[in-house]
Amino acid sequence: MMSDQFETMMKSTLTPLPPADRGRQVTDSLADYIQQSALVAGDRLPAERELMAALGVGRSTIREVIRQFQALGVMETRKGSGTYLLKPITSATIHMPLSVNMGSLRDALLQTLEVRRGIECEACMAAARRRTKEDLRHISEALDEMERVHLEKGTAGKEDLVFHLAIYDATHNPLFRQLLEQMREAFESFWDTPFDRPDFARRSFPYHRTLFNAIVAQDTEAARRETIKILDIVEEDIKEMSK
Template sequence: MATKSKEIGLKPIQKESVVQQVIDRLTEAMLTGALKPGDKIPTELEMSESFGVGRNSIREAIKILVYLGVLEIRRADGTFVRSGFTDSMIDPMIYGIILNEDDSYTELKEFREFMEQSIIRSALKKRTQEDVEKLYEKYCVLEEAIQAEPMDILKVFEADNDFHDTISEMIHNSLMFKINSVVRTLTYSLRLRTVTHVLENQLKEDLLRVHKDIYEVIQNQAYDRIDEVIHNSYLYDKLTYEDH
């Protein structure tokens, strides 16, 4: 284990937040590949001696990284670098954007549009016939929810989400799926207000048309229509704020 400690740069830590510096040192080791997914990290004692800090600081840093989903503790075996993504990794990004003092709405909206364009482009390349058929099924569920009497706005919104999640699944890229999930989480209330506004203003056929256009773009691999279709779908965001 002493060799592993050398590889990940376990040098004595200087001033500032000791816990944060332990976190930074372990993060750097993961970025450089000295610690890889599935690797066991050095023990608290080994890191305490190499860093020149107390074991309480090491323990606190490990707790934070476990909470963030970066490390996992296996009882009797030790602490290991996780493999793959966990939902807890997403939380700090969400809170960071929510607590941002700047007016990040415009930036978030632009990033949402960029993500959806990228996802649809990737879906066009990777989609299978089975994917297309599944998306059509989701479109039909959405159509049924929109045409229902009486109409349930939350059911329409849920069907809308399922439709877009199905597109995200087509790209078979867990990183993009997770990032897109963050964006959709952050825009949840905006999207719900938008759908509510559209349906309450007798624009349900327009909402259905937008989703049909997206489906047809994917079905026909119509790359030249991606920007147009995505742009048209965001007119509803504009409508939501015209009343204010």
């Protein structure tokens, strides 16, 4: 149960919302609450049921908003513990949601890939320039796990994502992770099993190791080149498997 002091604070900053555009309103109200409550990085947010009661919305709306903040890199949910603030936010925090026409999954994927190519190449080059020993340790651990799962199962979608996120973190520019994570979020269900083909982009597997080697060597041009090889294979598979 909430303490009387916490309940009073919640009521003063969070009030039930009218029915229109609930997601946007929850986002704004939660940002206002964080600002007015002076929460800082590391502070725990109210539990889902407390937010539901205070704002008068359902669990699915709360979870969707939390996922959006997670994609922006400002919150994280720890299993069995709750949701925590990673960075202070206010109502003036810039949010850049993606809008993609899903009339044709193939075309939407190719459009997204075209944008990713530029951003991801820059991210891998930045990681090669700025990586620390700790960054290399995280990337190496993610790559080893990806290779283990790939050799065991023939595919490693989630492990592949962890590997690339470790590279984005090594740029020490949070916008890379936020932008690229949002682009992947837009196609989350697709990336679980692309075109129902577990062999999707399997040919790109060896280039993840050569990309890592380029980052270790701080060879920015090699990092760009290996990234393009991976994305070229993804593009070829999208075109081939969507026929």
